[in-house]
Amino acid sequence: MNFKSSITIFLVFLISLTSCNSIDQEVENKNVDRTIDITSQLVKITYKITLEHKSKKPITNYVFVLPINECNKVSIVTARDAAKKELKLTTSKNSEECAYTMTLSAGSNPVIYVEAVFSKALEPYPVAIPQSERQLVRYFGSAYFYSPYKTLSQKTTIHLASKSVESYTQLKPSSQNDAQIFYGPYENIAPNTKHEIVVHYENNTPFMTITRLERTIEISLWGNVAVEETIDIIHSGALLKGSFSRYDYQKDSRSGPASVKSYKTILPASATGVYYRDINGNISTSAMRILKDSVELDLRPRFPLFGGWRTHYTVGYNVPSFEYLFQSGDNYMLKMRVLDHVFDDMIVDELITKVILPEGSKNIKLVTPYTVERKPDSLHFTYLDITGRPVITFRKTNLVENHINDFNLKFNFSRIMMLQEPLLVVVFFYLIFLFVIIWTRLDFSIIKERESQHLHKD
Amino acid sequence: MDYVRYTSPVNPSIYPHLATILLIIGVSLSAWFFVLPKRQVVFKELCVSLIASVFLGFGVLFLFLSAGIYV
Numbered sequence: 272m273n274f275k276s277s278i279t280i281f282l283v284f285l286i287s288l289t290s291c292n293s294i295d296q297e298v299e300n301k302n303v304d305r306t307i308d309i310t311s312q313l314v315k316i317t318y319k320i321t322l323e324h325k326s327k328k329p330i331t332n333y334v335f336v337l338p339i340n341e342c343n344k345v346s347i348v349t350a351r352d353a354a355k356k357e358l359k360l361t362t363s364k365n366s367e368e369c370a371y372t373m374t375l376s377a378g379s380n381p382v383i384y385v386e387a388v389f390s391k392a393l394e395p396y397p398v399a400i401p402q403s404e405r406q407l408v409r410y411f412g413s414a415y416f417y418s419p420y421k422t423l424s425q426k427t428t429i430h431l432a433s434k435s436v437e438s439y440t441q442l443k444p445s446s447q448n449d450a451q452i453f454y455g456p457y458e459n460i461a462p463n464t465k466h467e468i469v470v471h472y473e474n475n476t477p478f479m480t481i482t483r484l485e486r487t488i489e490i491s492l493w494g495n496v497a498v499e500e501t502i503d504i505i506h507s508g509a510l511l512k513g514s515f516s517r518y519d520y521q522k523d524s525r526s527g528p529a530s531v532k533s534y535k536t537i538l539p540a541s542a543t544g545v546y547y548r549d550i551n552g553n554i555s556t557s558a559m560r561i562l563k564d565s566v567e568l569d570l571r572p573r574f575p576l577f578g579g580w581r582t583h584y585t586v587g588y589n590v591p592s593f594e595y596l597f598q599s600g601d602n603y604m605l606k607m608r609v610l611d612h613v614f615d616d617m618i619v620d621e622l623i624t625k626v627i628l629p630e631g632s633k634n635i636k637l638v639t640p641y642t643v644e645r646k647p648d649s650l651h652f653t654y655l656d657i658t659g660r661p662v663i664t665f666r667k668t669n670l671v672e673n674h675i676n677d678f679n680l681k682f683n684f685s686r687i688m689m690l691q692e693p694l695l696v697v698v699f700f701y702l703i704f705l706f707v708i709i710w711t712r713l714d715f716s717i718i719k720e721r722e723s724q725h726l727h728k729d
Numbered sequence: 730m731d732y733v734r735y736t737s738p739v740n741p742s743i744y745p746h747l748a749t750i751l752l753i754i755g756v757s758l759s760a761w762f763f764v765l766p767k768r769q770v771v772f773k774e775l776c777v778s779l780i781a782s783v784f785l786g787f788g789v790l791f792l793f794l795s796a797g798i799y800v
Contacts, residue, residue: 689738697783697785708774
């Protein structure tokens with residue numbers, strides 16, 4: 272007992288020691304180039320970090336850190352090395368910051384490219400605007416690159432949605448040119464230094480959040496994969512103050528600059544039988560264009576979306592199975608996207624992906640490109656089912672376009688089971704015929720055949 | 730394991746034609762079944778109805794598939 276507990280304490284001590292020591296103070300950020308893209312509703316920051324070791328030793332690992340207020344908003348962080356190869360990140364979080372530790376291959380040129388995408392980091396200010404007003408938003412960031420290492424030289428470029436900037440925090444040297452704001456170069460910034468900046472500017476790009484996206488993928492081994500997406504969207508920009516005037520809206524095409532009239536959804540090139548409907552039925556104000564490498568849907572909701580307004584609809588289509596389903600004997604593998612494009616620079620609060628497999632599938636194995644919350648498997652009953660089709664469900668929150676990636680789903684299915692459905696109908700028809708055969712041989716008349724003939728003679 | 734692209738055992742483009750042909754044969758056979766004279770021996774009736782239900786069953790399946798109900 273004592274021995275065990277002492278070992279645990281030692282282990283805990285060791286772990287804490289290694290986590291403290293993981294930041295090598297000899298490592299320095301030689302040069303950091305930050306590009307902050309706030310042209311849409313997302314905040315996309317790309318960092319080009321050039322590293323240097325004081326005593327010229329090879330750098331084996333590096334920690335990229337976000338302060339806690341940004342941790343809650345970050346949707347995805349990816350890192351690449353100089354050869355554009357993706358680096359594996361291990362995440363850890365405490366009350367002050369969240370850290371992304373990456374291992375660098377020895378001898379590689381110590382340049383790291385990090386891309387971080389934040390959702391809901393832009394705050395409409397004013398919070399509510401009348402119909403004709405343009406939308407102003409505030410971006411809160413830091414003039415300095417927040418890092419546990421010393422930064423020798425750094426500069427930041429902010430790309431804005433428009434030239435009209437209400438105000439931005441000055442920190443010499445900083446300047447504005449057209450739709451860009453420059454900060455830096457700043458020299459010799461100590462580790463963990465923050466200097467908050469606020470940029471207040473005009474941004475009329477669609478501010479739309481998908482509050483819930485339910486994506487159902489139904490596989491049929493008769494050569495089809497049916498996809499259906501049920502989508503709830505809210506306009507998450509500045510709220511509409513006062514009433515909506517349809518007259519003003521139709522009269523002047525520039526009226527309601529912050530509202531969303533329509534948006535584009537891109538479907539796979541092989542999509543057929545596309546539908547777009549809500550609880551009232553088909554929404555006819557939509558257009559479909561078949562392009563070389565995709566099908567483009569121009570979706571126009573029944574009403575323009577203003578701040579705080581919602582819409583709910585369903586989009587569905589069929590794709591042939593040979594594009595996404597692979598076979599090796601009785602082993603099958605489905606390779607499909609976890610989520611698909613709904614509109615550019617989208618934010619998805621909650622995604623639920625359901626995969627309905629053929630009846631009788633066994634040994635189901637799911638491999639996702641990132642961690643998801645797997646829900647308990649269930650059964651789905653549809654035409655010609657007896658035992659129900661297995662349904663694999665998984666959920667993830669806070670997603671952006673960078674999450675559009677393939678998952679793999681492996682399952683076993685014996686092909687003879689495909690005959691179950693037609694045989695079910697065959698048995699049904701045969702039972703009717705048998706019933707008829709028996710029915711014609713039963714005699715339901717009250718009077719015997721001969722007696723009735725006698726009666727007729729009379 | 731080498732995975733190859735999965736295609737349906739029957740080409741989906743012939744589903745409507747297959748449904749039409751199978752259903753025509755199935756309905757004709759069941760029509761014949763209903764006009765068969767009633768005999769003591771049911772063997773012929775059982776055979777005809779079995780063939781008819783096989784055609785009808787597969788016909789209905791391909792009708793479903795061609796209508797977009799992918800079972």
